[in-house]
Amino acid sequence: MRYFYPQEQQKLFTDRERELAELEYRREQLRQGRQEHTSLFGLRRIGKTLLLKELVRRTLLSEEARGGGEGTIIPVYMDFSHICSSPETFATGYVGWVCYWYLTRGQASPVSYLDIASLMGEVMLSGNREVADTVRRLAEALRAARPDRPNILRLAFEFPETLAQLAGCKFMLIFDEFQEIETLSNFQDSQNVIALFRATMQTQSQVLYILSGSAITAMTSLIADHHSPLFVHFSQMPITPFAPQDTAALAAKLLNDEPSEEVAQTIHRLSGGHPFYVTALSERLRRLVEIGGWTLDAEAVQRAFVIEALATTGRIYTFCRYVYDLSLQKARGYGSLKATLQVLATEEGLTSSQVARALRVTPGSARDYLQWLQDVDLVVERERAFFFQDPVMRYWVAHATRGVEVSLTATAEDLAELVAGLGRYF
Ligand SMILES: Nc1ncnc2c1ncn2[C@@H]1O[C@H](COP(=O)(O)OP(=O)(O)OP(=O)(O)O)[C@@H](O)[C@H]1O
Ligand SMILES: [Mg+2]
Numbered sequence: 543m544r545y546f547y548p549q550e551q552q553k554l555f556t557d558r559e560r561e562l563a564e565l566e567y568r569r570e571q572l573r574q575g576r577q578e579h580t581s582l583f584g585l586r587r588i589g590k591t592l593l594l595k596e597l598v599r600r601t602l603l604s605e606e607a608r609g610g611g612e613g614t615i616i617p618v619y620m621d622f623s624h625i626c627s628s629p630e631t632f633a634t635g636y637v638g639w640v641c642y643w644y645l646t647r648g649q650a651s652p653v654s655y656l657d658i659a660s661l662m663g664e665v666m667l668s669g670n671r672e673v674a675d676t677v678r679r680l681a682e683a684l685r686a687a688r689p690d691r692p693n694i695l696r697l698a699f700e701f702p703e704t705l706a707q708l709a710g711c712k713f714m715l716i717f718d719e720f721q722e723i724e725t726l727s728n729f730q731d732s733q734n735v736i737a738l739f740r741a742t743m744q745t746q747s748q749v750l751y752i753l754s755g756s757a758i759t760a761m762t763s764l765i766a767d768h769h770s771p772l773f774v775h776f777s778q779m780p781i782t783p784f785a786p787q788d789t790a791a792l793a794a795k796l797l798n799d800e801p802s803e804e805v806a807q808t809i810h811r812l813s814g815g816h817p818f819y820v821t822a823l824s825e826r827l828r829r830l831v832e833i834g835g836w837t838l839d840a841e842a843v844q845r846a847f848v849i850e851a852l853a854t855t856g857r858i859y860t861f862c863r864y865v866y867d868l869s870l871q872k873a874r875g876y877g878s879l880k881a882t883l884q885v886l887a888t889e890e891g892l893t894s895s896q897v898a899r900a901l902r903v904t905p906g907s908a909r910d911y912l913q914w915l916q917d918v919d920l921v922v923e924r925e926r927a928f929f930f931q932d933p934v935m936r937y938w939v940a941h942a943t944r945g946v947e948v949s950l951t952a953t954a955e956d957l958a959e960l961v962a963g964l965g966r967y968f
Contacts, residue, residue, distance in 0.1 A: 581761065598648065703749050789809055851941070852946060888940065
């Protein structure tokens with residue numbers, strides 16, 4: 543697992559017991575011949591990938607304890623953002639990752655499984671006939687001057703079931719960043735890739751699918767939209783922020799010290815229990831305490847948060863900048879959207895007509911902007927009023943996009959005013 547889920551990550555893994563129990567229950571259902579496919583969705587960096595890695599780890603352990611053999615369940619993890627650059631790359635990557643997990647159980651480097659020539663080499667070396675036949679057919683199909691894309695995709699989607707039947711095992715297929723599959727529909731002859739996937743999975747009995755994706759709205763529309771052909775086949779599992787006690791448990795590991803209740807509560811309040819923010823904040827805090835000689839108290843948590851969020855090299859700053867740039871690039875009308883976000887950063891819970899007035903645009907335009915911001919998951923609507931999805935992002939927009947910056951070495955005095963202003967946002 544060292545290529546996939548390093549020991550240090552395993553040690554830091556916290557909570558998610560309920561989600562793991564649910565997913566493990568589905569795995570046991572698969573063993574008994576029932577498939578309940580599942581789709582995880584949640585904000586960026588909320589911990590979807592880590593949860594899936596932990597599921598893979600536990601599955602490998604439990605299957606090993608059962609002694610393998612007939613009916614063993616093999617987890618296969620693949621990240622669609624790495625393989626969706628073209629239908630050909632996708633099919634190769636898809637089959638390659640199944641081969642990788644089947645043949646190595648995640649114990650080797652996957653590099654040689656990801657292009658067709660070296661994959662062929664690995665498969666021949668393994669001496670496994672069933673696998674070799676399919677990979678050879680795929681290689682032939684890929685060699686054609688004008689590849690038959692529906693055929694190539696079908697070969698890939700059918701591969702896990704075919705292999706499972708021949709080898710007497712079952713697969714738990716985990717697709718991270720599933721929404722990336724949409725990229726493939728931009729290519730000629732693979733427009734209906736989702737329909738093809740659905741048609742293939744419906745005929746399979748030895749494979750359980752677990753999908754996960756970051757762009758909540760894109761995932762929900764892929765999975766839950768009534769016009770989308772996938773929705774009846776997947777139950778949905780939202781991945782939400784940590785409860786206060788889990789924030790405290792993760793912070794304790796990262797601070798290498800049991801935080802006082804007040805410190806833990808302040809970390810939870812400012813991070814919203816979002817594990818990435820808890821991590822970045824706690825790591826910054828530890829550095830400031832150990833190197834900077836700060837006292838570990840609630841005030842220090844607030845100062846560390848301001849530094850993390852508003853120093854341009856802080857991890858929270860970098861992350862917010864990335865999400866902000868990426869989300870706005872995807873949406874049209876860049877400038878107006880920035881202005882809309884600034885209005886909501888200053889005052890949340892406005893209706894679309896209030897936003898229209900603040901921006902001096904027509905109510906129709908304001909509604910469009912707000913809709914775009916919802917489509918990229920920056921904004922949510924509750925009872926006709928609009929809010930940021932994420933209070934930390936709101937804080938960042940309110941400050942960083944207006945030029946407020948702090949230094950990593952800022953003193954308590956430098957930070958006093960910003961610390962006093964935190965209450966407006968959290
Ligand atoms: N259960 C957890 N225990 C400890 N730390 C966590 C946990 N979940 C998330 N984290 C922290 O948050 C970071 C982001 O988690 P992860 O990469 O799993 O999120 P994600 O939802 O897959 O994000 P993305 O949408 O960017 O793919 C991790 O690197 C880790 O530091
Ligand atoms: Mg992820």
